[in-house]
Amino acid sequence: MPDEPILEDRRILELRYRMPILQIREFFTGLEEGKVRGTKCRDCGKIYFPPQSECSSCMTKNMEWIDFGGDATLETFTTVEVAPTSFAAEGKYVVAVGKLDEGINVLSWLNLNGTKDIKIGMKMKLKSLRKKEGYYSYEFFQE
Amino acid sequence: MKSDDERVAIVGVGHSKFGKRLDVSMNELGWEAIKPALQDAGIVQKDIDFYSVGNFGYWSEEILPAVTIGEYAGLACGSLKTEAACASGSASLKIAMDSILSGTAKIAMAMGIEKMYNSPNGTIIELIGRAGNYFWEFENFGMTFPGYYALYATKYLAAYNAREEDLCEAAVKAHHYGSLNPYAQFQKETTVEECMKSKYVSRPLKLMDSSPITDGAAAVILARGDIAKKMTDTPIYIESQGTATGTAYIGRRDEYTGLEASRRAADIAFRGAGLEGVGSNFDLFEVHDCFTIAEVMAYEDIGIAKKGEGIKLLKEKQTYRDGKYPANLDGGLKSKGHPIGATGISQAVEITKQLRGDAGKGRQADIKRGRALQHNVGGTGHYAYVTIYSRGD
Structure with missing residues (x-):
């Protein structure tokens, strides 16, 4: 079927969201201090990652921040070869799901610096890091 | 046993050609599905009491597709757009069905549409990569839709000692039936070798493991059972529908070799239809094969294969037309195409044609029990809809 003619849109929309983080501010200050954190309900003991400021089981705000030890086991991973437009400058990257010793699964990049064979079950460390653009994130590193 | 006025049946179907459809606008594409659905049901626009439009959107310009398509198609009754990611079509079916079951409508239309090629x-x-958990998965880590399913594929292949070639068998089957479906985006066969040679999109998934970007629309006309019987000799009843929502954050999943939400939705659907499980109750399956791994996991989640044995089912050709569990005889999402919001309705159209015996040469299943199952997943098990249909005999 013919692809032409097409009217090219003259109205361009740029989307850039403002995402509130007031209720989980300690997560981001933690990253700056070299810590990756979740929240834990003081009533039922449930650990939340991504962190929540309120326990939806207990319906209370009786929460505390806990710093993860960082020790993790690789659950699964993939190398993203075709990246979204906004990640086009990154080249190929490895996304991993790691199970922390605290029993929580975390998704993040697996840092390829010094990474050799990637194998399910291998030991990793989850660490915060400052990206070259200046913001803080967290990644897995091979142990 | 439910009485006729407590049931809902499909009395008309319409399906556009799937593919790169830069020859038509969204409204024109919608009409391409609505017009044959009205004609098939033998009704006109004013006979419809309510309609729903499954659509994900964002990549096409119209924000209110239910209204713009309605205007083009001459529909003025109540309407809405439904979003359940790749299961938006099933969500559309649910709303239209519920409008009849609630007594507010006697005849309703459920359609689905997606116009993806309107963006690069x-x-x-x-946009699809953002449709998981934007804040915790996309913002920092650039997840993609193939990326999510690749996490499952990596784990599955390792857990069950399977190979990428085993997954490619799903692509071979899809393309075989796609080659026989005049509405399919890809109407040509493929081979395991060709699949293995295709480029990686997110390891271990390759281009040939993936459903394509697709424009397409599909529509079904629903009627209350007692009215349906007067409208057609071949009403196809919706016996039950099971729905479930998984976690957004992929880290909150318990395992990575199957979709828990699919299993829950299937259980609810089986119970709703008075069945103990999949057993040998079905002549045909439509499963959500957005990726080859998704088809394999679907077999296991709905119960036609034991855990880890989905690839064996493929290898033994048990999901081909002449096998024990014929699945996706229309080419599936993989070969027919996957216009996000239209897929769920496209599956319903296919099941209706199959149960009527109208599926066409080379891909008509042998209908003995008169029952079929539809498995439609949104995202990576974020939404799950399982719907059971029957001829009512």
Whole structure:
């Protein structure tokens, strides 16, 4: 079927969201201090990652921040070869799901610096890091 | 046993050609599905009491597709758009069905549509990648839709000692039936070798493991059972529908070799239809094969294969037309195409044609029990809809 003619849109929309983080501010200050954190309900003991400021089981705000030890086991991973437009400058990257010793699964990049064979079950460390653009994130590193 | 006025049946179906459809606008594409659905049901627009439009959107310009398509098609009754990611079509079916079951409508239309080629590929990859958990998975880590399913594929292949070639068998089957379906985006066969040679999109998934970007629309006309019987000799009843929602954050999943939400939705659907499980109750399956791994996991989640044995089912050709569990005889999402919001309705159209015996040469299943199952997943098990249909005999 013919692809032409097409009217090219003259109205361009740029989307850039403002995402509130007031209720989980300690997560981001933690990253700056070299810590990756979740929240834990003081009533039922449930650990939340991504962190929540309120326990939806207990319906209370009786929460505390806990710093993860960082020790993790690789659950699964993939190398993203075709990246979204906004990640086009990154080249190929490895996304991993790691199970922390605290029993929580975390998704993040697996840092390829010094990474050799990637194998399910291998030991990793989850660490915060400052990206070259200046913001803080967290990644897995091979142990 | 439910009485006729407590049931809902499909009395008309319409399906557009799937593919790169830059020859038509969204409204024109919608009409391409609505017109044959009205004609098939033998009704006109004013006979419809309510309609729903499954659509994900963002990559096409119209924000209110239910209204713009309605205007083009001459529909003025109540309507809405439904969003359940790749299961938006099933959500549309649910709303239209519920409008009849609630007594507010006697005849309703459920349609689904997606116009993806109105944006460039990079934008589409970006937008689907955002449809998991934007804040915790996309913002820092650039997840993609193939990326999510690749996490499952990596784990599955390792857990069950399977190979990428085993997954490619699903692509071979899809393309075989796609080659026989005049509405399919890809109407040509493929081979395991060709699949293995295709480029990686997110390891271990390759281009040939993936459903394509697709424009398409599909529509079904629903009627209350007692009215349906007067409208057609071959009403196809919706016996039950099971729905479930998984976690957004992929880290909150318990395992990575199957979709828990699919299993829950299937259980609810089986119970709703008075069945103990999949057993040998079905002549045909439509499963959500957005990726080859998704088809394999679907077999296991609905129960036609034991855990880890989905690839064996493929290898033994048990999901081909002449096998024990014929699945996706229309080419599936993989070969027919996957216009996000239209897929769920497209599956319903296919099941209706199959149960009527109208599926066409080379891909008509042998209908003995008169029952079929539809498995439609949104995202990576974020939404799950399982719907059971029967001829009512």
